[in-house]
Amino acid sequence: MTQKMRIGFLALLILALPPSLALAADSKPVIEKKDDLPRHEYQLDVKVVDLYEPANRSALLKLAAAVAADAQSDLANYDIRDDNTVQDFYTDLGTVALLESRWQDYLDLLEKRRALETKEANRLTMGLVGEVIARTELAGTANAANAFGEELLKAVEALPYATVQDNLKSTKGRTEFLTRPLVLGNLESTFQPLLDNTGGKISYDVASALVGVSFTLDYFIPNAGAINEVLGDYIAANDVAKEDIWAARTVDLAADAAASPTVISVWDSGVDTAIFGPQGQLWTNTAEQSDGADDDGDGYVDDIHGVAYDLESNKVTELLHPIQRDFGVQPRDWQQYSKGLGDMLANVDSEEAAALRKHIAALPQAEVKDFLESLNLYSGYAHGTHVAGIALEGNPFARLLVARMTYNHTQMPLEPTLEQAERDAAMFREVGAYFRNNKVRAVNMSWGGSLRSIEEALEAHNVGASVDERKALAREIYDIGDAGLREAIGGSPEILFITSAGNSDNDVKFDEFYPSSYEYPNLLSVGAVDSAGDETSFTSLGKVDIYANGFEVESYVPGGDRIKFSGTSMASPQVLNLAAKLWALDPALSVAEVRSLILDGADEKQLESRTIKLLNPKASVALLEQRKAP
Structure with missing residues (x-):
């Protein structure tokens, strides 16, 4: 799962x-x-990277035409109750229109996409580069010097900068690291093994991704210099630091406050306990010793500060994945690149960003796979520690019980099996029981997955004699893990589980993302806004209870340095942080009462199409104080 x-x-x-x-x-x-959409298959008889060579243009156009035909058929024949999915179909049709030089069709499809978009910033910046391409082609100025840049400048100057600035900075950042070798190397390492395994048979999802890359290669990268220059000048001329609404909402507990130690857990990729031990913020199992034995007979060896599982859901003792030992990766090197990537996407011209630009500019296609896998490995390695730092900030009474799982980092997904699903389900149940047995009050889960991701991994390994058989097996595998995770959460009503909504700008219920789509009275799903409380472009939708800051949030990484990461993964532990403080101030509170204090203290913010709740720790603590007042 x-x-x-x-x-x-x-x-x-x-x-x-x-x-x-x-x-x-x-x-x-x-x-x-999403699982009820029809499946489509295509035959691709050229290597992935060769698909974008001029000699194979006819093969790309043939694939694009087949994708467009199926997208049009599904739109015509089904009542699809998810705007994001319909948008995706229009996006695919728009890319095909560009490939076939149908410029007005692209613009018409872009308007249909925008009409379905509920996030204002995303709607305003959607298809910005494609729109400029189409308009210059229709005006007959596509080959004129500076025509693209002039048209792009007109388009961005018409936008409300305060609303779209984060999206424009992210687009500018992509111009600084997307190169043709990087894109082709990514495609080759991701999809060529799939083609080799299946004999060239690919699903709609893979085919649409391959067709979609043509826009990046044909239009984005060739115009990257002009895009960077226009956006760079526009940002520099308009940029003003956004208001930070979070500092005024923060509540820190003093070490001498009338509060009690509270056990919480970060169920994630592992934590560098050396950072938090000296601060007195670790839960400790006093019945266990570091002697290679299960001293307390609870089924875990050396579980002094928590428990850990490897990639196959086997119990291990290391609470932080030893990536240098297992993979020869030097964390400090990849910390630099990870920070550099984040800085570029936020338009921060740092030393790390400059180093990453230099590295990628010289990176040959053959080395892209190793580069991306090492970057993924470090991201997983650092993730849990970063989340833990957010959860523990300003709370000397928090006692962190670490629960480590291990994330896959390879470009090629692991092959899902029923046997592995059973091990995953057992891990979920065991960890849930461990939380209950050790009186954990709240747990953060900044992770998740989906039914479709399992089906895609089965496809990559050519499992199943047909698409229907693969679909059925994916459902069987999903249901096994889903049952185990639901038992861990639903079977622990005295524990508040807090999960990130996801970073795919999708409807988590339609796509069956776990656990953020779950409905339990002891579960909160958390979306991401930025420092000013504006909804991020990436935060998922469909089932979001509350929003917190998930954009450029600073916290610890293994080794003790502090850097900024973005994602709903960074928003979710801020809710855990508040829950831990509420319980520290009043240990008698129930899960329902803490959940209510968090939601009732939140501020309502009206967006164009809906109202969201913004976390407000100070208001929630004030509600608790009112409740306790005589």
Whole structure:
């Protein structure tokens, strides 16, 4: 499960269909889950990287035409109840329109995409480069010197900078590290093994991804210099530091406060306990010794500060993955590159960003796979420590119990199996029991996955005699792990579980993302806003209870340095931070009461199409004080 993540004759016909395929008023089958969309397959007989060579243009166009035909068919024949999925189809059709030089069709499809977008910044910047390409082509100025840059400048100057600045900075950042060798190397290491395994058979998801890359190679990279110059000048002329709404909401507990130690857990990729031990913020199992034995008989060896599992969900003792020992990766080197990437996407011209630009500029295609896998490895290695630092900030009464799982870092996903799903499910149940047995009050889970990710991994390994067999096996594997995770959460009603919503700008319920799509009275799903409380472009939707800062959040990484990461992974532990403080101030609070204090203290923010709740620790603590007042 952790891919390391819907009476009379007509009534009888309706009841014979799966719930999500019931007929709509216009007789179209209703699609309420991504899994109920039809599957499509294609045959690709050229190597992935060769698909973008001029000699193979006809093969790319043939694949694009097939993808477009299936997208149009699905849109025409099904009532798809998810705007993000419909947008994706329009995106694919728009890319094909550009490939086929149908400029006005691209603009028409772009308008359809924008009409479905609920995030204002995303709607305003959606398809910005493609729109400029299409307009210059329609005006007959595509080959004129400076035409692209002039048209792009007009487009960005018409935008409200305060609303779109983060998106523009991110686009500028991509111009600084996307190179043709990097893109092709990524494709080759991700998809060529799949083609080799399947004999060239690929699904719609893979085919649409391959077609989509043509935009990056044909239009984005060739115009990267102009995009960078226009956006760089525009940002420099307009940039003003955003208001930071979070400092005024922060509540720190003094060491001499009338508060009690509170056990919390970060269930993640592991934690560098050497950072938090000297601060007195680690939970300690006093019945265990570091002697290679299970001294307390609880099934774990040397579980002094928590428990750990490896990639195959086997118990291990290291609470932080020893990547230098296991893979020969020097964490300090990749810390620099990880920070550099984040800085570029935030338009921060740091030494680390300069070093990464230099490295990528000289990176040959053959070395891209190792580069990306090492970057992924470090990201997983640092993730849990960064999350823990956020959760523990300003709370000397927090006692962290570490629960480590291990994330996969390779470009090629692991092959899902029923046996591995059973081990994953057992891990979920065991960790849930460990939390209960050791009186954990709240747990952060900044991770997740989806049913479709399992199906995609099965495809990569050519598992299943047909697409229907693969779909059924993916569901079986998913359901095993899903049951184990649900038992860990639902079977622990006295523990508050807090999870990141996800970073895919998708509907987590439609896509069946776990655990953020779950509905439990002891679960909160957390979305990400930035320092000013503006919704981020990446935060997922569909089931978000509360939002917190998830953009450029500073915290620890292994070794003790502090750097900034972005994601709902950084927003979620801020809710854990508040929950731990509420329980420290009043250990008698129930899960329902803490959950209520968090949500009732939040500020409502009205967006264009909906209202969201912004975390407000100071207000939640004030509510608690009012409750305790005589």
